[in-house]
Amino acid sequence: MSRRRRSNRVRNTKAVTAPPASVTIIEDIEEDEYENHRSCWKHIAYLNTRDSKPKLTEEEFELLKVTAPCFYEECTRRERSRRRVKCKYLVSKLRKKLNSNIFINYLEVLWKKDVLDEKKNSFVYVDCLWFSMYKSENERVRSSVFESVKAKQIFSNEYVFLPIVYWSHWTLLIFCNFGEDLDDDNEKTCMLFLDSLKTTETAQRLEPDIRKFVLDIFRIEGRSEDSSLVDDIPFHAPDVPQQTNDVECGSFVLYYIHRFIENACSFNIDSYPCFLKGDWFSHKDLEDFCNTFDSSGAIR
Structure with missing residues (x-):
């Protein structure tokens, strides 16, 4: 009588039940x-x-x-090697999607490099989360933005860069000559909205909230301009170079800032759009900028 061959397969076992504990639900996390x-x-x-x-x-x-x-x-982990690998097939970190923490790290390094002492009175940037916080329904969050605005007096500078991250997309708003009085003779004050993905029509969708944001800043700073004057401030969305994928918007905003600081001396609203055109820079220029940034070792 032949013996039945024992199978090598692992028998099914009952699932191990976990002891009762609080459930952690992970949502809206970077x-x-x-x-x-x-x-x-x-x-x-x-x-x-x-x-x-x-x-x-x-x-x-x-x-x-x-x-x-x-x-x-x-687990114990050794410190990351400082040795940098050079390879033409490596993708720059800047060419990937940037969250707000990584973006501000790059911007701080860029600012130290581009904005020298003689330019500090002309340029200033503000927190990239200001606008999204301003749009919050939480009054405490909104009030924290107003407190920061009042402390900084941002419109005393000639050009104010406000990076905006909204709907998971990066854009750049530039306030030009907002320290001037908004009277009939003022032809210098304007807003520039630079978007590397204009097909989303972000400028048209955000413009009403941006004007309301400006009016609230004026009131916080004690300025007397009324809403009609704010509504008359020119709001331009020039045809700047566009991204070719869905992750490069952050790197485009950083490069917009870099190039605008370089070219600002030649900017004149009377000859708008000046250099703010589709051929302002090439994708090769952006790629070189990203690779140079990474190879410098400033951001690890």
Whole structure:
């Protein structure tokens, strides 16, 4: 009588049930924050908020914590090597999608390099989150913007750069000569809205809120201009160079700032758009800018 051969297959076992614990739901989080959790429950939970798959239940979340625990904080990691690898196939970090933290790091380095002492009275930039915070329905968040505005007196500078990140898209708003009185003889004051993806019509959609933002700043600074004068400030959205994919808007805004600082001395509203045209710079110029930035080692 032949013996029945035992199968090498692993028998099905009952799922391990997790002890009761509070459920952590991960929503609206920057992707970089979880890039180091590639194989643990945190990364799986994060991805679950990003795609169209059926959402995990609370029980499945708890089971993930047991079957895919996170050891990232417990592992000892050596310091990243300072040696930089040069390869023509590497993609610059600046050519990828930038969150607000990374963007401001690049902008601070750019500012130290481009804005020398003789230019500090002409140029100033403000926090890239100011406008989105101003649009918040939370009154406490909005008031924090007004407090910062009052402390900085931003319109005392000739050119004010306001990077805007809204609807996951970066654009640049430049306030020109807002220190001037808004009277009938003023032909210098204007707003420039630079958008590397004009097909989204972001300028038209944001213009009413931008004018309201300006009026609120005037009131905070104690200026007497009424809403009709603010409504008459020219708002220009020139045809500047455009991005060719869906992730480069942040790097375009940084390069817009860099090039405008270089060319500002030749800007004149009477000859608008001046240099603000589709051939202002080439994609090769932007690529060289990004690669030079990365190779400098200023941002790691």
